[in-house]
Each structure stands twice: as C-alpha cells, then as structure tokens.
Amino acid sequence: MSTPTVTEVADGVHFVQGKAVNWTILTEGDAFTLVDGGYPGDLDAVLSSIERVGRTLDQLAAVLVTHAHVDHIGSLPRLLDGRDVPVLTSETEARHARRDFLEQATPLQVAAASWRPRVLSWSLHVVAAGGMTKAGVPRATGFGAGPLDVPGHPVPIVTPGHTSGHTCYHLAQAGVLITGDALVTGHATVARTGPQVLAGIFHHDAAANRRSLAQLRSLDGDVLLPGHGAAWHGSYADAVEQALA
Template sequence: MKVRRATTDVFLVEGVASNWVLVRDGHDLTLIDAGYPKDIEDVVASVEQIGHRIEDVRGVLITHAHIDHVGAIPALLRRHTVPTFAGERELPMLVGERHEQATTWDVVSRCWRPRVARWAVTIARAGAQTHVSVPETQALQSDSALDLPGAPRSVPCPGHTSGHTAYMLPDAGVVVTGDALITGHPIVARTGPQLLPAFFGHDSAQAFASLDALAELDVDTVLPGHGPIWRGSLRSAVDEARS
C-alpha cells in the first residue's frame, strides 16, 4: 500500500491492485472506495498514515460495486459504522441481486498472456473470488453536494457499470473517477488516461459516451480507480482516453 498526496487534504492510496481515496476536513474523513476484501488492514493503515483513526471516517462513497472497490467495506463497517452511498443503479449489485462484473472465465481465458496471469494471482490472493454485499448502502440524491468532508459532488458516469459514479471535490480541484477513466492497469502496457479493456465493462459504448460528463468538470487532478494520479485539464485527459 502506498499513500500519495494529491492535494493538502486529498490522498490517493494504491492498494495491491486498485486505489482508494481519503479526503480530509479537519478531524473528519471521507473514504471513497476501499479495495479488495484483504485490503482491510491496508485501508486502516492508510488512515493512520495520514494521522487519523478509522473512527474519523464519516462516510464511504462507492464508485461502483466491483470487488476491487467495495471489497473491504463490510469489514470496515464491522469496526466502525458509517453511512455508505452509491449511484441508485448500483444498489441491486450491492445486495447481490445482480452482477455486472467480469467472470472468472473472462480472466482465466486470457491467462495465456503473462501480464494477465500475474495479475490474476495477485487478485486471487486479495480475495477477488469473495462475494461481498453492502446492503445498507443509500442511493445518492441528484448531483448536489454531499454533507461529508470535502463536500463531494456525485457525477454519474454509467457504462463500466450501470450506476457508476465519479466524485468531484470542488475545493481541491480533484475528480475521483473510479473505473470510468483510469491511468494504467497491470494487464495493459499503455500508460496515461484510458478506458479499461472492454471485457471488464458492462456497456463500453456508454462508458465512452460518459467521458463527456467528465470532460466538462473544472478540475485539474484525476484520481483513478487504477493507475497513478494524473494532472492536467479533464478535456485533455478525455481526449487521450478516446484516442
């Protein structure tokens, strides 16, 4: 786990195979996503590394219901009960009624590629096969600012999943893009702003179209679900992802 400072009060944490974000406002924190199930100790350690305790987390925002982003949330809630929020169309996946995730076969059938094989071993160790639900999650309301540290605003960007949501932190000039826009992934050689390989996503045409919502945001820092921090205009990030 590595904690990267994006701005004074916003941190991107790189877990074993996905990222999460900590947003600070005084004593309080917002957590956005939470890695794989076995990332729980790293989630706690990342909070401590920036000088806080897990009890300082006031709420958890979910970009989407995939195991690499919600995996550690149930264990976190057992230690410290806080509200969790996600896009309304993610809720059926968070109660386990519906799935929009690459299957084991999607991964195994690509394991002839060394990059995929190495990554598959890493995520299996991280608990990728676990079924996780977060049934208490509340649906995000419209696009008004949430009453959480950093005053995050939700930005719907469906495609990777039906209710995928990015979160804009207006004061910090940051957008947390989840898997709607990433900047690198262990299974691809390309670096820089990009979309995930299509087999991960639910609707790639919609994911491509959703980049418009991100391109309009007046921020200069991207914190993705996979890959490093990226700085520059969102318009140029989106143009690069589409190229």
C-alpha cells in the same frame, strides 16, 4: 501486507495507491470520508492509510463507492463491521453493492484471456486478495442531489458503462476528480500508462462507458485520481481525449 503509497494531492485530499487498486481519503477537521476500499485482502492497507493521514476508524464519517466491483468494495464488510457508517453511491450502484445483481467479469471470461502473461499474473493476485468472493455491502444506499454532506463535499457524477451505476466524484474547490474505473491511467493487465479506458472484458457496457466520459470534459480542475494507475495532472478534456484515442 504491501504498504500503500499515500499522497496528499490537494488540501485534505489523500490519494492512496494499493498493490493493484486505489482509494481516496478526504479529510475535514477530525472526520474523513473514504472513497472505495480495495480488495478484501487490502483491509490492513486501508487501515494503514487511514492511520497515515492522521485519522482513526472511529472518525470515519462516510464511505463513498465509485462502483461495486470486488476490488473497490472488498474490504468494506470487515472495515464497517459493528459501525453505523453510511455507504453512499448512485441508486443503481447501491443495488449492485447490495448484490441485488452482479456486473463484473466472470472467471470464465478472465480464463479466456489468461494466455496473456499480464492477465495471468493479475488473476493470480485477484485470487490471493480474496477477489473471488461475491459478498456485497448490504447497507449501501443512494445519495441525493448536489454536493454530498460528508467530508470533502464531492459532487457525484453518474457515469454508467463500466457498471450500470458507476459514479465519479468531483471536488471542485480542490480541483480534483475521482474517476473510479470509468477512466484510468494504468492497469496490471497492460503496459501502457496515461489516461485510458479499461479493456472491454472489464466493462458491463464499454460503449456506454465511452459516452459517459463526455460529462467529464468541461469540469474544472487539473488532478485526476483513477481507480487504477497513477494520479494524472492536466485538463480533464485532454484526459478524455487521450482515453478515447
């Protein structure tokens, strides 16, 4: 198991960088919210990160999902086994998480791009991390409006494009925005770092994803936590401009 990097970027906001994907832990009192959960093979890393922020799995109050690709929900079935913990995302993405439908790059699409050295090494990691499973999270449900009544109290911002119900989470008081895969700062398949959008192969609707980023420009805060890549510090408007350039 690779040891994840855990950084407290704001009070109670812990950014976790796994080997190929990120997740976030929001602590409040003794309880915490987990935002995303990595690949199936990241289960031990997720548990390690929870321990490193001084919590136990028994203190998990809720799980939030940015989107239901396997690298973001893969550990959840085993993590939540036998636990009555809500799994919340947008109404559309909850259906995706329950696997009423599936929107992610097919093995055929990945194979077609695997002549690129970075894509090939990434695809090998996907297989090793259990990324070929189509298992979902049957308990996933849609959230209500406004700040969520979970530790961290994030405000969901539905940003369709990467998937039909992709959701970012804004923690206004902490000045933090969790962007999932709508806007990232790196990926194993590219050398470039800094705010960017993923390659079209990874999006259900790349054009819609780019349009959705407009919602992020005016939000207050200066810390951006992506699903892939390092945390980014600066205005969200600048991050969007760089991603769309």
